[in-house]
Amino acid sequence: MTARPSRYSAVAIALHWLIAIAIVTMIPMGWWMSDAIAEPSNQALAYRVFQIHKSIGFLILALTALRILWRLTHPVPALPGRMKGWEQFAARATHAAFYGLMLALPLTGWVYVSTGWAVTTDTPLAVATSWFGLFSIPHLPWIEHASDAVRRTTAWMAMGAHSKLAWGAIVLIVLHVGAALKHQFLDRDGVLSHMIPALPHGEEAGAAEPGAATRWAERLAGLALVAVIGVAFGLAARPAPKTTETAAASAPAPVAVDAAVAPGTAAAWTVDRAASSIEFSGTHAGNAFKGRFEQWEAQVWFDPADLAGSKAVVTVRTSTAKTGDATQEGSLTGAEWFDPETYPTARFEAASFKALGGNRYEATGTLRIKTATVPVILPFTFDEANGTAAVAGRLELDRTALNLGMTSDAGGDWVSKAIRVEIKVKATRAG
Known part of the structure; x- marks a missing residue:
């Protein structure tokens, strides 16, 4: 049996704090730019913030994928043995929900920008996506090339899910921080030291490794929370149909190669x-x-x-x-x-x-x-x-x-x- 470490690895700690900082900055950024984009005086800055927001979102998606891969291949510290069974279940389910949110938030954002539709004005708005101005990130083609009606509905559903998932992230962050502070100052069991090496860690023996069925139940409970929030609020955000339909334009024929140019008589x-x-x-x-x-x-x-x-x-x-x-x-x-x-x-x-x-x-x-x-x-x-x-x-x-x-x-x-x-x-x- 692989020995359980007393702290997370340096890679896991770095990924945790990078993603945490990114998510915390994204939430107020998203609130501000959604309102500011409609104000002409703020439009230029809001446009820049939107590009930064998208870039950080793709960074979170990449870091989360790396963190999940690292988590599956490296053991993590055990929970304190004196934690009750339901507390251990809630802790692991919350972690699973966090992983689900860290995937679902950028993915719903990717779906939204791929629609080329602005829900703030309920009009088409095709804007390319680049990662911090370094290289382009393609939009999802099966969405980008869909009809206006499909793109509009998808945009509203994706943004509805995205915004409510952000609220779900706020709830989980509050619970996560509150639980960490409880362990540090009330239980004094050293759990917080798992992610902050400078803190002394507790000497209490860790909890027994949960069985496979328990681990899957915890993961499913967390992921189910994300799925319920995203689907329910996404469906609730579906817009009412327009009274008029946008006519689909026929695809134009490719331009023919220019014929040879007849020269002028001048020099x-x-x-x-x-x-x-x-x-x-x-x-x-x-x-x-x-x-x-x-x-x-x-x-x-x-x-x-x-x-x-x-x-x-x-x-x-x-x-x-x-x-x-x-x-x-x-x-x-x-x-x-x-x-x-x-x-x-x-x-x-x-x-x-x-x-x-x-x-x-x-x-x-x-x-x-x-x-x-x-x-x-x-x-x-x-x-x-x-x-x-x-x-x-x-x-x-x-x-x-x-x-x-x-x-x-x-x-x-x-x-x-x-x-x-x-x-x-x-x-x-x-x-």
Whole structure:
């Protein structure tokens, strides 16, 4: 028979306190952000807190899985022998309930964010999930790709269960802390020293190891508590059906590969990609953001003396949009934004040029993103010296006309409708 230790191992102690601190910080965070997200003045901070909340939730899930594995493979200290049978049963059942909660809380949160539905506004809100901005965490595909009605119902049920499980965690924490203090100051049996090595541990012989049937009964009792709370309150949180149904959009056909571009008659230019950029900017949750496209190609024929023969075609890989915020970048590649899996490129073609005086010009053309094609006018400056040209231009786009983010944010409550695009190009005359 394996000897029972007098204290938990260093790994078990570290996991216990890491998870405990994470859970304690998550509860007030969840309360605050749920209300703050509806206030415009708090929206930017609430958005950040939501991302931190999700990241800590996935950290708790990973640490809990590791802790369960460690618990199953390492013996734990015995309970004091003078504890009554029902007290030992309650202690082990409470521990089992804690394990269940530590799994159920992040899992219901994962289900909720995968729905892409905000219960605070009862509207779609597709936001990607990244772990502390380091890497993306995929949403559960069987939920993410379900119909609006299924995602909405699932969101309300998941959030209902999630919030009530949080209350269950508060109850268990109070019971757990109260029991630990009772053992330390009333019973003086050294139980608290199992998790706090600095405290002296009691010398009383441990309780006898419970039988297999008892152990399973204790575990099931704890897990049943979690299941009852989660299912009961989750079902109670189901929303009333809407009076109108959202029509399902048919899946668009993939974009065809662009045909070869007919060249203009003006001088051809070779773009120096390393010295050129296509950037975009706007506001998100009340804060300014700025991004860029890392992969794009440009074919340019331009001559101030031959504006009629001038032409420019720019093809952008929309999957390469970068803002420095992993959550924003993950959202931009979603189906309601750029959807690069279906539409890998955006295309700007300028076929008409106009001189505005001095080094200022204006290009008129079209911009295609996904299935939307809109007319655009791009004012720009052109300066040439020794066969090298510098071009700078900017324009403002209405993302609503391009069908970007229209499911979650048609009103511009989160992301500004107006998006500024700025180009800087360095090029040399070809040949």
